[in-house]
Amino acid sequence: MTERVYQVRGFDISNMTIVEGDSGLIVIDTLGSPETAHAALDLYYQHRPRKPVGTVIYTHSHPDHFGGVKGVTSEADVASGKVQLLAPAGFNEAVAGEVVLAALPWAGACNTNSALSCRPGRVAMLTAASARRSAARRSA
Numbered sequence: 855m856t857e858r859v860y861q862v863r864g865f866d867i868s869n870m871t872i873v874e875g876d877s878g879l880i881v882i883d884t885l886g887s888p889e890t891a892h893a894a895l896d897l898y899y900q901h902r903p904r905k906p907v908g909t910v911i912y913t914h915s916h917p918d919h920f921g922g923v924k925g926v927t928s929e930a931d932v933a934s935g936k937v938q939l940l941a942p943a944g945f946n947e948a949v950a951g952e953v954v955l956a957a958l959p960w961a962g963a964c965n966t967n968s969a970l971s972c973r974p975g976r977v978a979m980l981t982a983a984s985a986r987r988s989a990a991r992r993s994a
Contacts, residue, residue: 860902862894868918870894878908884922891922907931912941915948 858874870891871882885891895907907927912920920941931937942948 860898862897865890865894865897866918866922868916870922872898872902874902874905875908878906880909880911881907881926882911883913883919884910884926886918886921888922888925891925893925894922895926907937909938909940912939912945914942915945920949 860872860874862870862872866885866887868883868885870885872895873880873882881895885894910923910927910932923939927937927939932939
């Protein structure tokens with residue numbers, strides 16, 4: 855793209871942008887799954903210096919822009935402050951308002967009480983309306 859700014863395309867329906875800082879990387883949008891995000895970061899490292907990820911930025915609340923976060927960093931690194939996680943104001947509310955996540959990409963397993971079947975690390979999404987219908991059927 856330009857000096858110190860790189861974009862990985864074709865691994866997912868969205869793109870991952872990587873900005874090289876002096877001591878670390880800024881990853882903008884982490885793709886839709888940890889597997890694709892990890893593969894995209896590995897491709898970057900094949901051609902550029904292996905600096906640590908220092909910041910992750912979510913541009914908006916669509917799962918293909920934040921679902922791969924565990925492919926570029928860990929919960930421990932975010933919790934310790936080693937990696938800064940930035941999202942727009944109201945991000946969590948926007949995610950909750952758009953979709954009901956039966957399994958978060960960073961949760962590692964699906965809800966065993968759910969009628970959905972999915973593999974660990976995968977996102978299973980329902981619209982809010984279909985989630986209400988499923989809940990109504992289970993309680994009937």
